[in-house]
Amino acid sequence: MKDLHQMADASRQAALALAAASAEKRNAALLAMAQTLMCHKNEIFAANEADVKEATEAKLAAPLLNRLKFREEKLSAVTAGLEALADLGDPIGKTTYACELTQGLKLYRVACPIGVIGVIFESRPDALVQIASLALKSGNAVLLKGGREALRTNAALCDCLREAAESAGLPADFAQLLTTREDVAAMLKEDELIDLIIPRGSNEFVRFIMDNSRIPVLGHADGICHVYVDKAADIDMAVSIAVDSKAQNVAVCNAMETLLVHRDIASAFLPALLPAMQEKNVRLLGDEAVRAVIDAEPASEADWATEYLDYTLSIRVVDNLDAAIAHINHYGSGHTDCIVTSDTAAAQAFMTRVDSAGVYHNVSTRFADGFVYGFGAEVGIATGKIHARGPMGLEGLTTYKYKLMGSGQLMAEMKSGARTYTHRLLDEECPL
Amino acid sequence: MKDLHQMADASRQAALALAAASAEKRNAALLAMAQTLMCHKNEIFAANEADVKEATEAKLAAPLLNRLKFREEKLSAVTAGLEALADLGDPIGKTTYACELTQGLKLYRVACPIGVIGVIFESRPDALVQIASLALKSGNAVLLKGGREALRTNAALCDCLREAAESAGLPADFAQLLTTREDVAAMLKEDELIDLIIPRGSNEFVRFIMDNSRIPVLGHADGICHVYVDKAADIDMAVSIAVDSKAQNVAVCNAMETLLVHRDIASAFLPALLPAMQEKNVRLLGDEAVRAVIDAEPASEADWATEYLDYTLSIRVVDNLDAAIAHINHYGSGHTDCIVTSDTAAAQAFMTRVDSAGVYHNVSTRFADGFVYGFGAEVGIATGKIHARGPMGLEGLTTYKYKLMGSGQLMAEMKSGARTYTHRLLDEECPL
Numbered sequence: 001m002k003d004l005h006q007m008a009d010a011s012r013q014a015a016l017a018l019a020a021a022s023a024e025k026r027n028a029a030l031l032a033m034a035q036t037l038m039c040h041k042n043e044i045f046a047a048n049e050a051d052v053k054e055a056t057e058a059k060l061a062a063p064l065l066n067r068l069k070f071r072e073e074k075l076s077a078v079t080a081g082l083e084a085l086a087d088l089g090d091p092i093g094k095t096t097y098a099c100e101l102t103q104g105l106k107l108y109r110v111a112c113p114i115g116v117i118g119v120i121f122e123s124r125p126d127a128l129v130q131i132a133s134l135a136l137k138s139g140n141a142v143l144l145k146g147g148r149e150a151l152r153t154n155a156a157l158c159d160c161l162r163e164a165a166e167s168a169g170l171p172a173d174f175a176q177l178l179t180t181r182e183d184v185a186a187m188l189k190e191d192e193l194i195d196l197i198i199p200r201g202s203n204e205f206v207r208f209i210m211d212n213s214r215i216p217v218l219g220h221a222d223g224i225c226h227v228y229v230d231k232a233a234d235i236d237m238a239v240s241i242a243v244d245s246k247a248q249n250v251a252v253c254n255a256m257e258t259l260l261v262h263r264d265i266a267s268a269f270l271p272a273l274l275p276a277m278q279e280k281n282v283r284l285l286g287d288e289a290v291r292a293v294i295d296a297e298p299a300s301e302a303d304w305a306t307e308y309l310d311y312t313l314s315i316r317v318v319d320n321l322d323a324a325i326a327h328i329n330h331y332g333s334g335h336t337d338c339i340v341t342s343d344t345a346a347a348q349a350f351m352t353r354v355d356s357a358g359v360y361h362n363v364s365t366r367f368a369d370g371f372v373y374g375f376g377a378e379v380g381i382a383t384g385k386i387h388a389r390g391p392m393g394l395e396g397l398t399t400y401k402y403k404l405m406g407s408g409q410l411m412a413e414m415k416s417g418a419r420t421y422t423h424r425l426l427d428e429e430c431p432l
Numbered sequence: 433m434k435d436l437h438q439m440a441d442a443s444r445q446a447a448l449a450l451a452a453a454s455a456e457k458r459n460a461a462l463l464a465m466a467q468t469l470m471c472h473k474n475e476i477f478a479a480n481e482a483d484v485k486e487a488t489e490a491k492l493a494a495p496l497l498n499r500l501k502f503r504e505e506k507l508s509a510v511t512a513g514l515e516a517l518a519d520l521g522d523p524i525g526k527t528t529y530a531c532e533l534t535q536g537l538k539l540y541r542v543a544c545p546i547g548v549i550g551v552i553f554e555s556r557p558d559a560l561v562q563i564a565s566l567a568l569k570s571g572n573a574v575l576l577k578g579g580r581e582a583l584r585t586n587a588a589l590c591d592c593l594r595e596a597a598e599s600a601g602l603p604a605d606f607a608q609l610l611t612t613r614e615d616v617a618a619m620l621k622e623d624e625l626i627d628l629i630i631p632r633g634s635n636e637f638v639r640f641i642m643d644n645s646r647i648p649v650l651g652h653a654d655g656i657c658h659v660y661v662d663k664a665a666d667i668d669m670a671v672s673i674a675v676d677s678k679a680q681n682v683a684v685c686n687a688m689e690t691l692l693v694h695r696d697i698a699s700a701f702l703p704a705l706l707p708a709m710q711e712k713n714v715r716l717l718g719d720e721a722v723r724a725v726i727d728a729e730p731a732s733e734a735d736w737a738t739e740y741l742d743y744t745l746s747i748r749v750v751d752n753l754d755a756a757i758a759h760i761n762h763y764g765s766g767h768t769d770c771i772v773t774s775d776t777a778a779a780q781a782f783m784t785r786v787d788s789a790g791v792y793h794n795v796s797t798r799f800a801d802g803f804v805y806g807f808g809a810e811v812g813i814a815t816g817k818i819h820a821r822g823p824m825g826l827e828g829l830t831t832y833k834y835k836l837m838g839s840g841q842l843m844a845e846m847k848s849g850a851r852t853y854t855h856r857l858l859d860e861e862c863p864l
Binding site: 357408411425 | 546799
């Protein structure tokens with residue numbers, strides 16, 4: 001077995017080479033990946049059949065088994081994704097700040113790759129291709145740890161990606177597969193070689209990673225999303241937004257978990273909501289004020305902090321906009337929260353004061369997604385506030401460096417006054 | 433004594449209020465701070481005298497004692513800094529991405545404060561005013577822990593800043609002072625209330641913080657900066673850049689620690705360098721190839737990884753550009769590194785492949801500084817790659833939120849095809 005430290009060091013070397021590779025080369029590698037996967041599809045399907053057989057014998061739950069299966073349909077989706085990614089603009093090399101500091105001395109801030117990223121992901125094997133290709137597009141190397149059930153499939157897929165990268169003149173070690181929990185534990189210690197960890201998993205799992213590594217973590221906590229129906233809401237719109245936010249897909253992080261209703265509109269709104277939610281088989285929990293208007297089970301304090309990910313909704317009546325904002329900032333998870341109102345001032349106050357990655361006016365919370373936002377591809381959704389927040393596109397996998405170009409300028413000249421600062425902003429791209 | 437959890441909660445409430453405060457109000461508070469400090473200068477100076485007296489009795493080293501002293505001159509610098517900060521543009525509210533997702537549905541990414549930031553800083557009391565004012569300018573609340581020796585001065589300064597904020601209609605709790613190490617330990621546990629920790633101190637101290645908190649840390653590691661003299665360097669320019677980078681101020685993180693010299697230019701360059709470094713009393717350590725040309729003590733492997741912060745320089749001869757880049761990526765700290773050359777292709781390779789926050793061509797490493805870069809004010813220098821990298825201006829204290837404004841759009845409509853994505857980029861500011 002390979003030593004994790006050696007693997008991390010190989011990732012570092014691969015990252016240094018990738019940082020100097022042109023966009024043309026990186027895009028060619030993405031197209032080569034699509035081809036290589038098609039060429040080796042029989043090996044991949046055979047590996048996946050072995051994984052599925054073992055998982056079936058181990059009585060893996062049906063939804064997980066479906067996620068594990070990797071056949072023609074998923075392969076087509078994956079190769080189409082690779083081709084679309086090759087077509088996206090280059091996240092690397094853009095100048096985001098340019099300034100003449102003193103005569104003949106020009107500073108440029110230029111987007112560049114982060115370096116080495118460790119990603120721990122769920123059992124879906126298509127996630128491996130997605131993550132590795134996003135990393136390569138943005139010039140990063142990845143250490144990948146997938147679900148145990150998908151080990152053979154992941155190994156077959158990773159081999160293809162490495163072969164394709166090499167055929168395009170890039171280092172195969174841009175992607176390396178970890179296979180054991182011990183590898184993950186060892187990876188968390190390599191803070192000199194690894195720049196970022198992205199754990200995709202439960203809240204507890206993300207916290208475990210944070211507790212056991214110095215490496216920065218971009219994680220995803222709960223998605224406790226709210227819709228607040230203001231007193232100035234259009235009732236039909238509020239009902240349809242509530243139903244879409246809750247029931248269009250209950251198992252996702254951008255689904256609504258708690259509905260807040262202004263006291264003045266409760267007796268008109270709740271009776272309109274009830275049949276619409278009943279039609280979707282949504283179980284309703286409410287506080288006393290809700291239960292005075294419609295039939296609902298009693299909600300407890302714990303419900304306000306629960307991510308059901310199910311056909312269950314907690315409903316609370318609030319006295320005013322301030323109370324709604326306070327509830328969301330206290331119980332919410334900072335993911336996505338919506339106000340339904342025709343009052344622009346109320347919308348503005350809500351959107352300024354609710355401390356969440358997404359603050360919505362008159363639209364379903366289900367729109368919180370990187371593809372929907374126009375990023376082309378999504379790395380994940382970050383619920384922290386550092387580096388990236390909300391749906392993360394390729395930009396989340398980049399950092400920047402400052403390039404300073406002079407002709408012998410010295411600090412001693414600045415201190416003596418022989419030269420002075422000009423600080424003239426420039427509207428130009430970095431030439432090197 | 434106040435409970436740290438209560439303090440952190442008060443910071444969170446203050447941050448929520450600050451996030452909704454206008455730029456006018458925040459700037460008025462900064463000007464009020466300058467006035468309040470002038471009004472209370474006698475109390476501040478008395479508190480500082482008591483701190484200095486105790487530190488003198490405890491035989492604090494002279495340079496530290498000088499940093500501790502806070503008299504008229506430092507007060508003037510601090511109030512001038514507050515006035516300049518009030519004049520700087522607002523880091524909050526700028527739209528950095530705008531896109532129509534589908535008809536009538538507009539997405540805006542808008543800069544906003546991070547929230548609550550814990551800052552642990554050195555004994556210099558002027559740092560307290562600097563940090564607290566940068567936080568307020570960018571709409572953040574801070575928990576401040578300064579050096580033990582400056583306790584009375586810091587308390588007097590913090591009281592003034594809180595009074596000034598309140599007089600401008602902002603919460604006094606935007607700034608709160610911690611006084612003990614136990615407070616710091618307790619602060620590190622408040623990951624639900626605190627969004628970011630900025631430790632200003634030694635490398636070991638930053639690592640201690642990272643090991644003991646789930647809260648993201650923006651820290652500053654070593655500054656092991658290099659100058660590489662390429663074979664195509666102008667020798668006079670190379671000598672003056674080397675002298676400025678090493679000796680203009682040896683005690684700072686952007687001073688050069690190791691000089692790399694291309695083998696082909698060593699016999700011409702080193703004899704020109706020697707007298708210039710001798711004039712500045714710089715002690716020279718060199719590898720065998722260096723010592724074959726000039727008089728220098730032998731350098732050991734450990735020297736390549738040492739931040740001297742002193743009149744000492746290690747020098748190494750390298751075979752070519754690749755070897756220089758490999759040396760820097762292996763031994764450097766990713767702070768700031770310079771190539772001196774008249775060969776544009778070599779400069780481009782160096783700047784692309786050296787994995788540092790600052791990559792310089794023909795200019796002293798001493799220019800790595802937030803004020804020099806045109807940011808007006810500097811929060812610190814980040815040597816990690818996540819969130820902010822290199823000299824951090826006010827932008828480093830901000831994050832963003834996504835504001836989505838619709839008229840009842842539903843995900844069910846997108847899935848059924850009743851609506852389609854337009855993803856039309858907009859060139860406009862967020863209206864709310």
